[in-house]
Amino acid sequence: MARASLKEQLVTRSAPVFLERGFNAASVNDIVQAAGVPKGSFYNHFVSKEELAIEVLRRYVDDLGLDELADPAGSAIQQLREHLMANITAREAAGIEFGCLLGNFSTDTVALNEGLREAVALGFARWTEAVASAIGRAQAAGEIRNATDADTLARYIVASFEGAIAQAKTLRADGPIADFLSVTFNRVLT
Structure with a gap:
């Protein structure tokens, strides 16, 4: 089975972080720790925490x-x-x-x-x-x-x-x- 891309890991694993902590309390450090990726990887895929949250929310509604x-x-x-x-x-x-x-x-x-x-x-x-x-x-x-x-x-x-x-x-x-x-x-x- 292919490993999920770093972007996919960030989106998938940040959803529970946002759900449990809320947008304001969830830090980029919390997100990268949950995703198991380096902090630099976050900024390679998303300009901001808001951009990631919008993608997480879009998928949440899709689901x-x-x-x-x-x-x-x-x-x-x-x-x-x-x-x-x-x-x-x-x-x-x-x-x-x-x-x-x-x-x-x-x-x-x-x-x-x-x-x-x-x-x-x-x-x-x-x-x-x-x-x-x-x-x-x-x-x-x-x-x-x-x-x-x-x-x-x-x-x-x-x-x-x-x-x-x-x-x-x-x-x-x-x-x-x-x-x-x-x-x-x-x-x-x-």
Whole structure:
């Protein structure tokens, strides 16, 4: 098996550092130590920590499973449920106490780093659009009777998901996530 490139090592191994420490607290030294590469290698591949964080965030959003929400086959509401459950499972596997990279970066960096703020906004927009697409298909198929437009429902669901993850992170309990799922699928998306 071929060894990952140094750039790939930096991207892959810095993601947990950013998740656990946040953008501001994660130093380049922390990142190169986690990646097992010399500090000079960092600057051969990235101009700044912000540039690396934007790439990490882009991949994080790519890994959210948004394409699955666009699959016209099957139940759109079931796809949405499975999508949210998969993302909850991923957050739990990474350590719920560390939250979600999108949510963490949105509170950690937006006032100081315009490039990262734009990347976070794009990540939320991509996620919201995918959720809106699934909701629209579910409404058209009669799986959701709620007549609120799909874009509004999608923004509400993504914001509620992030809020539940933030509360679970703070409380170190899964009650907020259970409440989110219950209200979303038993009240909002009915």
